[in-house]
Amino acid sequence: MTPHPTTRGGRAVPDDPQPPVTPFALFPTAPPTPVRIVVADDNPVVRAGLTALLSGRADITVVAEAADGREAYEAARDHRPDVILLDVRMPGVDGIAALPHLVPIAPVLMLTYSGEPETVREALRRGADGYLVHGEFTADQLVLAVRDVVQGRTHLTPTAAGALLTQLRDANAHENSDLPAPVSPISSQVLSRLQPSVGQSSSDRSRFQLSAREAEIMDLIASGMTNQQIAAACFISEKTVKNHINRIFAKLHSTSRSEAAAKWLGTAPGSSRGVG
Numbered sequence: 001m002t003p004h005p006t007t008r009g010g011r012a013v014p015d016d017p018q019p020p021v022t023p024f025a026l027f028p029t030a031p032p033t034p035v036r037i038v039v040a041d042d043n044p045v046v047r048a049g050l051t052a053l054l055s056g057r058a059d060i061t062v063v064a065e066a067a068d069g070r071e072a073y074e075a076a077r078d079h080r081p082d083v084i085l086l087d088v089r090m091p092g093v094d095g096i097a098a099l100p101h102l103v104p105i106a107p108v109l110m111l112t113y114s115g116e117p118e119t120v121r122e123a124l125r126r127g128a129d130g131y132l133v134h135g136e137f138t139a140d141q142l143v144l145a146v147r148d149v150v151q152g153r154t155h156l157t158p159t160a161a162g163a164l165l166t167q168l169r170d171a172n173a174h175e176n177s178d179l180p181a182p183v184s185p186i187s188s189q190v191l192s193r194l195q196p197s198v199g200q201s202s203s204d205r206s207r208f209q210l211s212a213r214e215a216e217i218m219d220l221i222a223s224g225m226t227n228q229q230i231a232a233a234c235f236i237s238e239k240t241v242k243n244h245i246n247r248i249f250a251k252l253h254s255t256s257r258s259e260a261a262a263k264w265l266g267t268a269p270g271s272s273r274g275v276g
Helices: 044-055 069-079 095-102 117-125 139-150 158-176 188-198 202-208 212-222 227-234 238-252 257-265
Strands: 006-008 011-013 035-040 060-066 083-086 108-112 130-133
Touching: 035 044, 035 069, 035 139, 044 060, 044 139, 060 069, 060 139, 069 083, 069 095, 083 095, 083 139, 095 108, 095 117, 108 139, 117 130, 117 158, 130 139, 130 158, 158 212, 158 227, 202 257, 212 227, 212 238, 212 257, 227 238, 238 257
Parallel strands: 035 060, 035 083, 083 108, 108 130
Antiparallel strands: 006 011
8 A cells, every 4th residue: 555645734745854054054154374483582381381382272383383484485485384483582593573574474473571672673673564562462462362363363462562662753753743943042931832732741631531441552652653554452342432433522522533643642733722
């Protein structure tokens, strides 16, 4: 006898219905390709710690270690990593000397105890894609910086960001200064009348009532940094940067970055008389 099919709701259904096949079963997602790292530091304890930390992440692998700039170049040449973590002070060829040879191979993220402004600026001038000073970042922030450098985003810890900001301010002051060199002694009364027109002092800026973080971000805005660069320098999201900027604009009664920067730097018309 031919078995009668089971009925459901007046419709015949097979006795052993096949489970539906989802598209995800047909096309399994491949795991992401790990970010390949070369770690260069003359301190074996630091190297081992960094290697253990980074290798513990599923999407990161350390392909080689190096104890100086020469070994870092050889490892980078042989392994073609995605990122090179580079110390500054190493025996033989140091990190600064090795930089021009490494940056054509892979992005270089300086990872060092050396936070001197001259060293930071020289590393960035020679092509470093970021600068992290030990003690100023967490393990998660280091991992984020490594991932971001692969995507072309720069990371700077506060010491490095401060060195870069000072350089930008000095360059801006040099280019924009319209005060002639004095040909005779200037009295203190004349100098006091000139001061408000060439920049804001910290006491002048206090009237804006910015928080410490808002003042830091306003300094970075005035230096010409984008929201993405500010986010990287401060280790915060771009959304958080935008929220800070909205509050800054409200306090400075400004509707644009240029207007806010002019008031912050004391170059806006009437800025010495206050916001308005």
